[in-house]
Amino acid sequence: MxxxxxxxxxxxxxxxxxxxxxxxxxxxxxxxxxxxxxxxxxxxxxxxxxxxxxxxxxxxxxxxxxxxxxxxxxxxxxxxxxxxxAGSIWEMAQRVFEERRKREMDPTLSLLRATILDEPANEQEAYAQEKMREIHDLLETITHWAAELQTMSPEKLNTLMKLGAGVGKVLDMKAKLLSDSSRK
Amino acid sequence: MxxxxxxxxxxxxxxxxxxxxxxxxxxxxxxxxxxxxxxxxxxxxxxxxxxxxxxxxxxxxxxxxxxxxxxxxxxxxxxxxxxxxAGSIWEMAQRVFEERRKREMDPTLSLLRATILDEPANEQEAYAQEKMREIHDLLETITHWAAELQTMSPEKLNTLMKLGAGVGKVLDMKAKLLSDSSRK
DNA sequence: ATAAAGTTTCAGAAATTTCTGAAACTTTAT
DNA sequence: ATAAAGTTTCAGAAATTTCTGAAACTTTAT
The missing domain is CATH 1.10.10.10 (Winged helix-like DNA-binding domain superfamily/Winged helix DNA-binding domain)
Incomplete structure (x- = not known):
């Protein structure tokens, strides 16, 4: 061909x-x-x-x-x-993201989890474990977020992305609404 | 050591x-x-x-x-x-994302842009260019979104991520507010 | 100016990854 | 049961990437 x-x-x-x-x-x-x-x-x-x-x-x-x-x-x-x-361009991109997340983050996450559980043997290890915990927490947050984005439909995701930095404003708005309602 | x-x-x-x-x-x-x-x-x-x-x-x-x-x-x-x-764990992750986006998407984006501009020579090329346009639009949306996430502070980003799927609800709320105000 | 302490470069060696093509295997039609 | 049409596997070849270590270079102190 x-x-x-x-x-x-x-x-x-x-x-x-x-x-x-x-x-x-x-x-x-x-x-x-x-x-x-x-x-x-x-x-x-x-x-x-x-x-x-x-x-x-x-x-x-x-x-x-x-x-x-x-x-x-x-x-x-x-x-x-x-x-x-398989699937639309959007679905393909979602799958690539998802697979890469699995391959790039999951193994690290489980190594970190296991290592953090152990008691530190000395000062240096305490510092190292603290850093590992920071990385662990970050990866976990990203993983959760990614999983939830996965559940959104391509259209909704697209809306969200096109909204862009507007998300920041929406967040502010939400915070304002919450504080208003808690104030009353 | x-x-x-x-x-x-x-x-x-x-x-x-x-x-x-x-x-x-x-x-x-x-x-x-x-x-x-x-x-x-x-x-x-x-x-x-x-x-x-x-x-x-x-x-x-x-x-x-x-x-x-x-x-x-x-x-x-x-x-x-x-x-x-250099920088906190969050900043490191942001930089890795940013650099990878540059290396993985920018070259493709410019190839696609250039190819799409040309008139299709036949039926088959018309289809191919249509697909390329779809990919182009997706990459462009992601690029814009990523650029705007970059401008958010780590704390705000963290809030946004922890919110997770809640973002969907906030979007709905925003849509509702807009339609309410347009209705009046 | 010289030399000491350090860093960078780069040709070729070593390691790793990717690719070929022949043999083994599987499925389907008769 | 056989053979035709196809797919998969995998040992070794080819290509690519990474790493070494010696030589070139740079910076600083005297």
Whole structure:
């Protein structure tokens, strides 16, 4: 399957950014191609279009599936698997965030929890544990927040984000309302 | 400088997570050690404590400085440089977020902007450009939002995060207030 | 000006990650 | 039961990233 130059440059860019997004070059390319093609693609098409070995495509799809980013499609009378992106662009972004949070924060959180429980053996350890507690509390706050943002619909999230710094004002407003009502 | 086992396991963990956080193993270890030691450390101490070559420490510090995560200290009468973490845990997290956003989203945003401007050459390109526009709009919204969160003080951010899903309710309340006032 | 104490750079070595392609496996149709 | 069409696995090759350590450089004190 031939790529036009615009499509090719997008796909190659996804490859270059791939490792920053949490996967590797070929996985980035595969995912980029799936996103901008209107129809799902077979593993063989991915392999030929991107000049990637068939085996590598198989491994890449497995990885993308572990991120819940691809959906398998079937065509009646055809036994091949066809792969396309799972969900809207918003949903994809949510999943990438969610997966990354899990991989980047959860292991640290559990190490910190375990370490903080122990009594400090000396002055230096007391300081270290204090710092660990600070990091722990921050990560926990972020985790809770992220979990709650996850439950919001894309539309509501979008409203919230577009509101931007306005959130600060809304908070002030809320604080004012509360103090008014407590005053009475 | 000897590390107690608790401190060592934290530092090693920072090393293992380092690459997920955007730097490499030794840089993660160096930063972890700086965070939990109450006093700034010299490059030589870092090198000896972590069993890392002096040259590698120098490169690592440069990298951490590019993230604005370390602060250089001087001791009167001593010409060595001593390195410690820059700012509070909250500020560190903000900087890591900010830098990663820059590295992960800005290049994509400019590629997309440029590609979308061109007229599509055919049906397939029209679809591809439509998808790119969707991604572009999402990244732009996130970028704006992140920029505005950056301007909030850690305390306010903390309040906002602790509020969590409550934000949804505050939004509803705001919507209600607006519709009430427009109705009158 | 010199030398001592320190830092940085960078070519090549070491370690790690990614990729290939052949073999093993699975599924489906007949 | 067999074979065709497909997928997955995995050992080793290739590519990439990280690290070392020696040489070059910089700063400071005298």
């Amino acid at each position: 031939q790529m036009t130059s615009k499509i090719e440059s997008f796909v190659m860019h996804c490859g270059e950014m791939g490792s920053r997004w949490g996967f590797n070059r070929t996985i980035g390319q595969m995912y980029g191609l799936m996103i901008i093609m209107p129809e799902p693609l077979s593993a063989t098409t991915l392999s030929e279009t991107l000049n990637i070995s068939r085996g590598n495509v198989s491994m890449g799809i497995k990885e993308l599936q572990s991120w819940r980013l691809v959906q398998v499609h079937h065509i009646p009378g055809d036994r091949k698997d066809y792969y396309g992106p | 000897q590390m107690t086992s608790k401190i060592e396991s934290f530092v090693m963990h920072c090393g293992e997570m380092g690459s997920r956080w955007g730097f490499n193993r030794t840089i993660g270890q160096m930063y972890g050690l700086m965070i939990i030691m109450p006093e700034p450390l010299s490059a030589t101490t870092l090198s000896e404590t972590l069993n890392i070559s002096r040259g590698n420490v120098s490169m690592g510090i440069k990298e951490l400085q590019s993230w604005r995560l370390v602060q250089v200290h001087h001791i009167p009468g001593d010409r060595k440089d001593y390195y410690g973490p």
